[in-house]
Amino acid sequence: MGALIEPDVKGGTGHWLSIRGRFAQKVVDYVVVDEALRVLALVELDDATHDAARDAERDAITAQAGYVTLGYASRAKPDIATLRADLVDCEPVAVAAQRR
Numbered sequence: 001m002g003a004l005i006e007p008d009v010k011g012g013t014g015h016w017l018s019i020r021g022r023f024a025q026k027v028v029d030y031v032v033v034d035e036a037l038r039v040l041a042l043v044e045l046d047d048a049t050h051d052a053a054r055d056a057e058r059d060a061i062t063a064q065a066g067y068v069t070l071g072y073a074s075r076a077k078p079d080i081a082t083l084r085a086d087l088v089d090c091e092p093v094a095v096a097a098q099r100r
Helices: 012-021 052-064 080-090 093-099
Strands: 030-033 039-046 069-073
Touching: 039 052, 039 080, 052 069, 069 080
Parallel strands: 039 069
Antiparallel strands: 030 039
């Protein structure tokens, strides 16, 4: 997630590094982008190794950065039609920004 998010914090380099350290080593399964490579949503495929508390922390971090996270069971991966429908329902940040 460190490639997607930069903390917007004040308080010097040490403070910035401590905030970034909370998410820099976390990963998302997929990133959905539009033709201009703007992030529309993050996709998480949950299996038996996923922990609800850690997932909630990740989702809070990505939401603060303005990203929508879509979660699916790893055994029931979404097809393109499902992703499109879910993207319309959540109105990703890039789509909302284009409408302004």
